Amino acid sequence: MYRKSILALLTIWCLSLFAPVANAQDADLQAIIQKFATSKNFNQTKAIVTELAETGDASVAGVLNALSDGSVYFRKSDNQVFVVPGSGKTLELFDPLTGEAAGEAGKRDLKKVKVNNALRRSIRDAIGGLTLASENPSVRLTAANTLAANPDVEALPAIEAALERETDDTVAKRLRQAQASAILISDRSLEDKTNAVNVMTALGNREALAFLTRFEAQADGELKTLAARAITKIEKNLKLWGMGQNVWYGVSLGSVLLLAAIGLAITFGVMGVINMAHGEMVMLGAYTTYLVQEIIRNSMPELMDWSLLIALPLAFMVSALVGLVLERGVIRFLYGRPLETLLATWGVSLILQQAVRTLFGPSNQEVSNPSWMSGAFELGQITITWNRLYILIFALCVFAVLLWAFNKTSLGLQMRAVTQNRRMASAMGIRTPWVDALTFMLGSGIAGIAGVALSQIDNVSPNLGQSYIIDSFMVVVFGGVGNLWGTLVGALSLGVFNKFLEPYAGAVLGKILVLVFIILFIQKKPRGLFALKGRAIET
Amino acid sequence: MILTHFLKKGLTWPITLTILIILAIAVAVPFSNLYLDPAHPLHVPNHLVGLFGKYLTYALLALALDLVWGYCGILSLGHGAFFALGGYAMGMYLMRQIGSRGVYGDPVLPDFMVFLNWQELPWFWYGFDQFWFAALMIILVPGGLAFIFGWFAFRSRVTGVYLSIITQAMTYALLLAFFRNDMGFGGNNGLTDFKDILGYDIQASTTRAGLFSASAIALALGVLITAAITGSQFGKLMIAVRDAESRTRFLGYRPEMVKLFAFVVSAIMAGIAGALYVPQVGIINPGEFAPANSIEVVVWTAVGGRGTIIGPIIGALVVNGGKSWFTGAFPEYWLFALGGLFVLVTLLLPKGIVGTVRDGWAKLRPAKQAPIESDTTQKPADQANSQPQAAE
Numbered sequence: 001m002y003r004k005s006i007l008a009l010l011t012i013w014c015l016s017l018f019a020p021v022a023n024a025q026d027a028d029l030q031a032i033i034q035k036f037a038t039s040k041n042f043n044q045t046k047a048i049v050t051e052l053a054e055t056g057d058a059s060v061a062g063v064l065n066a067l068s069d070g071s072v073y074f075r076k077s078d079n080q081v082f083v084v085p086g087s088g089k090t091l092e093l094f095d096p097l098t099g100e101a102a103g104e105a106g107k108r109d110l111k112k113v114k115v116n117n118a119l120r121r122s123i124r125d126a127i128g129g130l131t132l133a134s135e136n137p138s139v140r141l142t143a144a145n146t147l148a149a150n151p152d153v154e155a156l157p158a159i160e161a162a163l164e165r166e167t168d169d170t171v172a173k174r175l176r177q178a179q180a181s182a183i184l185i186s187d188r189s190l191e192d193k194t195n196a197v198n199v200m201t202a203l204g205n206r207e208a209l210a211f212l213t214r215f216e217a218q219a220d221g222e223l224k225t226l227a228a229r230a231i232t233k234i235e236k237n238l239k240l241w242g243m244g245q246n247v248w249y250g251v252s253l254g255s256v257l258l259l260a261a262i263g264l265a266i267t268f269g270v271m272g273v274i275n276m277a278h279g280e281m282v283m284l285g286a287y288t289t290y291l292v293q294e295i296i297r298n299s300m301p302e303l304m305d306w307s308l309l310i311a312l313p314l315a316f317m318v319s320a321l322v323g324l325v326l327e328r329g330v331i332r333f334l335y336g337r338p339l340e341t342l343l344a345t346w347g348v349s350l351i352l353q354q355a356v357r358t359l360f361g362p363s364n365q366e367v368s369n370p371s372w373m374s375g376a377f378e379l380g381q382i383t384i385t386w387n388r389l390y391i392l393i394f395a396l397c398v399f400a401v402l403l404w405a406f407n408k409t410s411l412g413l414q415m416r417a418v419t420q421n422r423r424m425a426s427a428m429g430i431r432t433p434w435v436d437a438l439t440f441m442l443g444s445g446i447a448g449i450a451g452v453a454l455s456q457i458d459n460v461s462p463n464l465g466q467s468y469i470i471d472s473f474m475v476v477v478f479g480g481v482g483n484l485w486g487t488l489v490g491a492l493s494l495g496v497f498n499k500f501l502e503p504y505a506g507a508v509l510g511k512i513l514v515l516v517f518i519i520l521f522i523q524k525k526p527r528g529l530f531a532l533k534g535r536a537i538e539t
Numbered sequence: 540m541i542l543t544h545f546l547k548k549g550l551t552w553p554i555t556l557t558i559l560i561i562l563a564i565a566v567a568v569p570f571s572n573l574y575l576d577p578a579h580p581l582h583v584p585n586h587l588v589g590l591f592g593k594y595l596t597y598a599l600l601a602l603a604l605d606l607v608w609g610y611c612g613i614l615s616l617g618h619g620a621f622f623a624l625g626g627y628a629m630g631m632y633l634m635r636q637i638g639s640r641g642v643y644g645d646p647v648l649p650d651f652m653v654f655l656n657w658q659e660l661p662w663f664w665y666g667f668d669q670f671w672f673a674a675l676m677i678i679l680v681p682g683g684l685a686f687i688f689g690w691f692a693f694r695s696r697v698t699g700v701y702l703s704i705i706t707q708a709m710t711y712a713l714l715l716a717f718f719r720n721d722m723g724f725g726g727n728n729g730l731t732d733f734k735d736i737l738g739y740d741i742q743a744s745t746t747r748a749g750l751f752s753a754s755a756i757a758l759a760l761g762v763l764i765t766a767a768i769t770g771s772q773f774g775k776l777m778i779a780v781r782d783a784e785s786r787t788r789f790l791g792y793r794p795e796m797v798k799l800f801a802f803v804v805s806a807i808m809a810g811i812a813g814a815l816y817v818p819q820v821g822i823i824n825p826g827e828f829a830p831a832n833s834i835e836v837v838v839w840t841a842v843g844g845r846g847t848i849i850g851p852i853i854g855a856l857v858v859n860g861g862k863s864w865f866t867g868a869f870p871e872y873w874l875f876a877l878g879g880l881f882v883l884v885t886l887l888l889p890k891g892i893v894g895t896v897r898d899g900w901a902k903l904r905p906a907k908q909a910p911i912e913s914d915t916t917q918k919p920a921d922q923a924n925s926q927p928q929a930a931e
Contacts, residue, residue: 274700333886338700339614340885343841346834347881354874470711470830473704508715515712519688519705523695 026097029055033063033096036081036113037074045113046122053126061130063096068123072096073110084110125155132162137171144174148207151181177203181211193223201230204237205381241381246499252388254495255395258488259453261472261479262399263446265487268476270419270439273331274342277349278472279465280356281444284322285315285451286460287356290365305370308452315448322352323444327437335436349465357462364459373456391453398446403484405442415439474518480528490529494518554766557849558759565755569748585744588751589819594859595754596816599761601839601851603808608837609845610769611801612781614699617706618809619833620713621681623823625810627717628680630730630823631664632673633741637734650732651725661723670737674814681810682803689802693795698784707830714828729824736818747819754815758852761808765848768804777801838877841884844891853892 039045052060066083073084082093093102131143166172180196200208216227264278292311334341376385406412417425479490501510575582607613639646643653666672720726739746779787780794817823843854865873
């Protein structure tokens, strides 16, 4: 309490340093605001509002907002104007300019400054004009958005003034839209209106389309045909953008599939091992991320933005280690019996799931997005979220690194040799069991880092892996075994295919159709899109 | 044809014994449940009748899987789908029997349709008010699906793990489809709240005892049919396809037809098992299509011993008995136990309980001839594993 009052005193003292400058302006504004008390009718109030707006001082926005809400009162005794947000018998008073508390008064002692709808509109315009002059670009953007959504002829001068001094591209774009739509409903010349339609066409967003459609319905003559032409053009453009958006969603889904499937492609392709516990390796990676974030949150919160980068190597190691134990402990004994491997790894997946459930509980764990991964940006009419974009980039990086490892390192060479002909590779002196173990570690480790990425867009729960396992098998089988490019093409095309079906068939039916498509596809090409060609009868 | 040959040739004594035991159970358990005093030590209480009845349908399902996996080398990870389809066909019959006794009292539409504001019965629900039609569908729907699926898959020579994965995809697709409300199968909640079966109250202990007997008799028939098929010339062909498919093809047989036959028969058996399962547990929902369920069936068969007739039955009973006990005693650890079972059985008991016991028995008595079916291991290690040389 004591400290608070000292703080308040300090603040007042600080403010008083600037007082001479501030006071001169504030006094003028106060004088204008006090006129509300003596206003006889709406027209006079409107004149006061306009006068306030013309000062161009953003600090009057508060009192204007309050006026529009009907919470500006004046004291009958001394015609002092206050903002009174509350209700009841005794009301708290606030200074209209500074917003500081200014004592209390009984309801009977106060009188409301009356407003009607016409007045409210001019108040809104005034605020729009004021906030358009704000220093803060995001405030200007909000104002421009409001004006673009509710075009207003009277705001036109303010918009044009703001447009001239606007430096931010995004805001300027919105302002142009607001200007164009306002011009169309104004009584300006045909030429101006034609230009405005052209501006709208160039902007080509949904809002412009909606506005033009409304405009076309009541326009006549040349403008009507012009608007109609603009509408068809915008519609065509939007359709293209919509397809672009679908492609983006598809590619984004494809990148997730790619991440989940690529480790599987390695183990399945090289070793012919069906690792049903692959999804659980992904889950372990996600839980590693969760643990890393927990530790960072509790001990060094300033590292939060780095949490994913710290989690990446750890997740790789955790999953690779589990993979190594799995390979040495179980799979090693089952080589050449793929169906048995499938069952045993399924058992392992059940154990891992239950272990995580016992340790961390069955509910979803919270994994947060680092600041650089949250938010979104717009590309034309496409909205792209940063986390999806980063996951796409990350998936492609992982793919590139793997491709390099496969083609340029000696381990990669050995892996390829074992994939193509195990016995021959063995005869050439490659230690195939060793290669198997390393391959399995690599595949599991990749699943682990996939888990880090998927923790950003999916629920981190013990069932995380289950939801990916069937999809990733589909990708591998579709793309063709033993070929990384096949996995890339398979993942991306299944992702895009899925997202293009969704608008027509719905999410679930789309997924079913994809599954049916893959089942049929395998009949046609039992070895996938990019099969290794060979002459053996039984593979 | 196969059956007459089989009956002429005569039943082997283990099969006869198995069938007799099952039939004895079919009589004894209902008798003890209905006519013995509850205090009597041999009295089987109601809930156990339901539980054992459920196990018997599981045993039939495991036997069906064994026919394709153990004898024909097709590892189906989608047999749960056939089971569930049979179950849904029975469920639809039972839904129609509710009539106007549902919550909304609509004489024709099942409750969930009234709830979803459907005005009339979808066409695929027609006829399910008749038991004979439902019974026909219980056979035709799983059998038909298996025929279409197998026709395409086997003719294009999809084998091994690829086949396993697409069977899994099939059951997963059906899972997603049946979850949809617009499919007209009750969506998420499935079909439940049954009242009558063939005019008898489904909750009555006599009906439940009857269902138990029906399950046991179905299982006995399943054993008879499986034994007849596997004991015939055709059964030898199935084993040949399992062990060396290409060689069988080169000898002039058509392996895809052998597989297709086995697959369809097996799917029908699974469908019947599902149809008997539903009235005993009182509900069928899309969860039965879950890929995990189908894989669990595989482990029952593996535990008991695939490539044997008694094995899957024993496996289904042992694993499910264990599950009931485990989930009661230590619910936390059941998945550990099941997962461990998967690993241990594949590593240590590749032939299952029955196969291992029989091998031990054969070693003790070397004079007896070794049965053919015992060879369950797959192709030699490297053949299945290595890919052919790539054409550069």
